[in-house]
Amino acid sequence: MKKKSVAVVIISNGPGELATWVRPVVDKLNKINESQCDKNKLNFTLRLALVPCPNATGKEFTVANTWNKFELITKANSFWKLLIKPYSFASWPKKGIVIFLGGDQFWGILLAKRLGYINITYAEWISRWPQWTNQIVAMNIKVKELIPKKYKNKCQVIGDLMADIKLKSEISLKDKDKRYIALLPGSKKAKLSVGIPFFLEIADHIAKINQNTNFMIPMAPTTNKNEYLFFQSERNPIAKYYSSKIKTIKKIKDSNFDYVIETSKNTRIYLIRKHPCYEILKKCDLAITTVGANTAELAAIALPMLVVLPTQHLTMMNAWDGIFGIIGKISFINRFLTFIVKYLYFKKKRFFAWPNIKAKKMIVPERIGNIFPTDIAREVLFLLKNKNQLKIISDNLLKERGRKGASEKLAHIIFNSIKKLY
Numbered sequence: 001m002k003k004k005s006v007a008v009v010i011i012s013n014g015p016g017e018l019a020t021w022v023r024p025v026v027d028k029l030n031k032i033n034e035s036q037c038d039k040n041k042l043n044f045t046l047r048l049a050l051v052p053c054p055n056a057t058g059k060e061f062t063v064a065n066t067w068n069k070f071e072l073i074t075k076a077n078s079f080w081k082l083l084i085k086p087y088s089f090a091s092w093p094k095k096g097i098v099i100f101l102g103g104d105q106f107w108g109i110l111l112a113k114r115l116g117y118i119n120i121t122y123a124e125w126i127s128r129w130p131q132w133t134n135q136i137v138a139m140n141i142k143v144k145e146l147i148p149k150k151y152k153n154k155c156q157v158i159g160d161l162m163a164d165i166k167l168k169s170e171i172s173l174k175d176k177d178k179r180y181i182a183l184l185p186g187s188k189k190a191k192l193s194v195g196i197p198f199f200l201e202i203a204d205h206i207a208k209i210n211q212n213t214n215f216m217i218p219m220a221p222t223t224n225k226n227e228y229l230f231f232q233s234e235r236n237p238i239a240k241y242y243s244s245k246i247k248t249i250k251k252i253k254d255s256n257f258d259y260v261i262e263t264s265k266n267t268r269i270y271l272i273r274k275h276p277c278y279e280i281l282k283k284c285d286l287a288i289t290t291v292g293a294n295t296a297e298l299a300a301i302a303l304p305m306l307v308v309l310p311t312q313h314l315t316m317m318n319a320w321d322g323i324f325g326i327i328g329k330i331s332f333i334n335r336f337l338t339f340i341v342k343y344l345y346f347k348k349k350r351f352f353a354w355p356n357i358k359a360k361k362m363i364v365p366e367r368i369g370n371i372f373p374t375d376i377a378r379e380v381l382f383l384l385k386n387k388n389q390l391k392i393i394s395d396n397l398l399k400e401r402g403r404k405g406a407s408e409k410l411a412h413i414i415f416n417s418i419k420k421l422y
Contacts, residue, residue, distance in 0.1 A: 162297075173280070187221075192231050202288060244263050
């Protein structure tokens with residue numbers, strides 16, 4: 001007699017989570033099932049529900065569809081409709097599991113409650129709704145320690161899904177003898193309005209003193225080269241505070257890079273369209289980055305970073321994540337909020353980089369305040385001369401992450417959960 005089907009619904013959002021969390025877990029789950037003898041094989045359907053995300057590219061549906069792994073994929077802009085009328089998309093088995101692998105953990109809980117399914121949440125840094133989650137799988141013991149005592153029994157530490165990223169060892173960069181620095185000026189327009197002129201000038205200052213350095217920018221999927229030209233021009237009011245400009249952006253034939261910027265001071269900066277591009281970033285000595293989710297991604301590959309936030313441009317805070325980004329969009333109170341944040345919030349010396357927030361200590365340097373490109377360039381040059389300092393940062397980042405093998409452990413947990421539903 002054929003076993004009744006169970007629905008396995010994965011919640012996810014951006015391109016990074018799809019590539020490094022979702023696909024490895026799905027592949028492992030299918031492999032485990034295929035390895036069983038016929039009578040032990042499970043009958044389940046895989047479905048992917050994309051959820052709203054400010055860092056999404058809009059191409060997640062197309063990318064996931066090419067994998068041919070899912071019976072059903074729902075787009076992020078259809079998530080609310082999925083919650084309200086799930087049967088308008090497909091028929092749903094009576095039993096199933098909703099697995100959170102990206103986005104807001106609450107989306108997974110909502111969908112599980114709506115479908116009457118159990119819920120499994122992968123908690124990378126914190127489990128936000130343990131009282132409503134059936135099972136929590138955590139990146140490391142620190143995540144479990146943050147869960148209230150009465151819910152700790154729901155949690156199992158499985159390791160770091162990001163640690164299972166398979167980097168292509170054959171990646172080789174030109175000018176092997178040169179030092180490589182990654183520049184991450186941001187993805188949202190408000191961040192780019194500050195980041196482009198500020199980071200261009202940092203690169204020019206470094207290149208002037210150390211000509212043995214190459215720069216690269218992994219372009220966010222939501223940006224394009226025309227935006228880089230716009231934000232360094234006079235049409236961007238912040239650009240007037242900085243002297244560095246883009247002379248040309250040219251398409252190049254290279255296995256790793258897509259374009260090259262040449263600044264007015266003849267500094268070359270390579271642009272990468274591929275996303276994610278961890279194997280290329282891993283070759284860098286250091287990253288200079290804005291605050292945001294990118295600090296968590298850099299931490300995942302243990303790339304030493306210098307995090308910068310020039311507060312002289314704090315009125316552009318509507319690019320921030322979280323509550324400051326929401327209230328910062330209200331223009332008539334933006335200046336007042338800027339004053340409050342600058343003179344109250346910063347004085348409490350809170351951390352802004354994700355690795356520091358979660359470690360509750362400074363493991364990557366943050367430079368927040370009335371800072372200038374020359375200040376950052378000086379510190380970068382110091383770090384490049386002190387390899388031991390870079391190694392300490394990298395080692396500390398590794399300590400905050402979890403162990404390898406998480407994708408296989410999670411796949412086994414899902415497999416065993418399906419068996420229990422029969």
